[in-house]
Amino acid sequence: MAAKSSQTMTIPTDAELVQAQADLWRHSLSYLTPMALSCAIQLGIPTAIHRFGGAASLPDLVTTLSLPPSKAPFLSRLLRLLSTTGVLASNEAGIYSLVPLSYLLVDGVRIDGDASQTALVLAVTSWHYMEAAMGLADWFKKDIAQPVPSPFEEVHGAALFEESMAVLDPECDKLFNEALAAHDHMGIGTVLRECHALFSGLQSLTDCCGGDGTTARSIVKAYPHIKCNVLDLPKVVDKNPSDGLVNYVTGDMFHSIPPAQAVMLKLVLHFWSDEDCINILAQCKKAIPCREAGGKVIIIDIVVDSSSGQMFETQLLMDVAMMVYTRGRQRDENEWSSIFAKAGFSDYKIVKKLGARGVIEVYP
Ligand SMILES: C[S@@+](CC[C@H](N)C(=O)[O-])C[C@H]1O[C@@H](n2cnc3c(N)ncnc32)[C@H](O)[C@@H]1O
CATH class of the missing domain: 3.40.50.150 (Vaccinia Virus protein VP39)
Structure with missing residues (x-):
């Protein structure tokens, strides 16, 4: 017999409700964290900071990345999120510096070989990966015979590691192989x-x-x-x-x-x-x-x-x-x-x- 929900769930207090709403915002929007990370890599932010000796100001970055000066206030907001989520460090003087995580995103960085992990971030934030995750609920509802294909295979009709990936999208396949090598070699x-x-x-x-x-x-x-x-x-x-x-x-x-x-x-x-x-x-x-x-x-x-x-x-x-x-x-x-x-x-x-x-x- 189904449990009566009114017996098991007490009504949240006002304080709990506003906290719950804030938590829901964080959960729903936290996909923007890897998107911001991917953006930072595409703009070359970790590499630029590295070239400044490991620490750089907002004006330094706008200039060296050749961004329009009008984008400076927006870049500042991206950098603030990256600093708050532990990708960069920042101080009150507005200097952004690398931490071990962002050190792994510097082009050509070498620790026991090539350690740059940029391909991994770019692969898992790419369209094919995101679409596979968006197909998860449909995949759960389908009763598929064993061996059960992954949502990625269901959505794309191709499997990572297999020739079908190169047929589906050679660029994505190349990025996946680079990501795998970066992941495995470290x-x-x-x-x-x-x-x-x-x-x-x-x-x-x-x-x-x-x-x-x-x-x-x-x-x-x-x-x-x-x-x-x-x-x-x-x-x-x-x-x-x-x-x-x-x-x-x-x-x-x-x-x-x-x-x-x-x-x-x-x-x-x-x-x-x-x-x-x-x-x-x-x-x-x-x-x-x-x-x-x-x-x-x-x-x-x-x-x-x-x-x-x-x-x-x-x-x-x-x-x-x-x-x-x-x-x-x-x-x-x-x-x-x-x-x-x-x-x-x-x-x-x-x-x-x-x-x-x-x-x-x-x-x-
Ligand atoms: C994730 S990589 C392994 C990473 C590697 N051990 C490392 O740490 O660098 C998976 C490898 O398994 C290989 N592989 C897959 N199926 C295999 C099989 N049946 N026999 C031998 N190798 C296989 C793939 O070709 C690929 O190179």
Whole structure:
């Protein structure tokens, strides 16, 4: 029997109602935050501030960005929002400066390689992505046979990672691939500095879905004794120049993974369903020796953690992003643990949490 709403909901007070209205404005309009961020990138604001030595005034920016002086008051309002939402810092003298987040949006900035994350912001604020999110309610109402396509696939008839994207919109496909590379390449330097024991005892490693080999090359440069395979699909491996540092292998991880003491899955499993993850991990298990011989799978991926404060909201946004754009998901520790057990692994350890991500060792 349906509960009577009058029994469970007390009428909000005046103070609660005006607060609720303000909260609703914030929720409804907060899509303008990424739009303002995208605008800042398109105008080149972070790069301009960087060229001024990391801090610039409004007149500096209007001049250097070649904006009409009449737009100065409007730019001031954009900068105020960007400062309030943590994209920039500002002081009472009207000086805007970079913070670590906006440092990641400076053209050509290098930390352990090319770290600029502008492509990611521009991709997720582009038409195709926004339209996919706008199709979410229609997608929920449709009873679609398994495997359920993402709202992105439903709306556009094309899937990220697949040839259909290049057919749909080559520019969007290019931007997505740049965004993915920026997203994926960032962070391995931190893992290498923070988690020495992860790689130091290894003789060999297969970086499963290792893409262009950037991650594997960083590992081999830090640990030259490790023999490293990079497994990826032919269309990716065929583009990789042989560099003598790592061994590129063409293949499908659902069929076979090149044997090594450890297999690494960095930012891979969150793109796949639980069933697919279990199949992928089962292939990993076949590729590694027993635990006593150092066999392990290294997973670098988001570990959703409700006790992680603001990071939790980021992780949930990343989860809904996976739902809207792909068939994957983000997982909490219990969900990870469950798929490890179903794939036949005996134990695991979360070695480190770095930002929204976790580094996990899984043992046969
Ligand atoms: C998100 S990227 C992985 C990122 C990479 N591990 C890193 O951290 O830089 C996904 C990669 O998986 C590869 N891939 C997708 N399906 C695959 C399969 N069945 N077998 C092997 N590689 C696959 C794609 O070609 C792509 O390069």
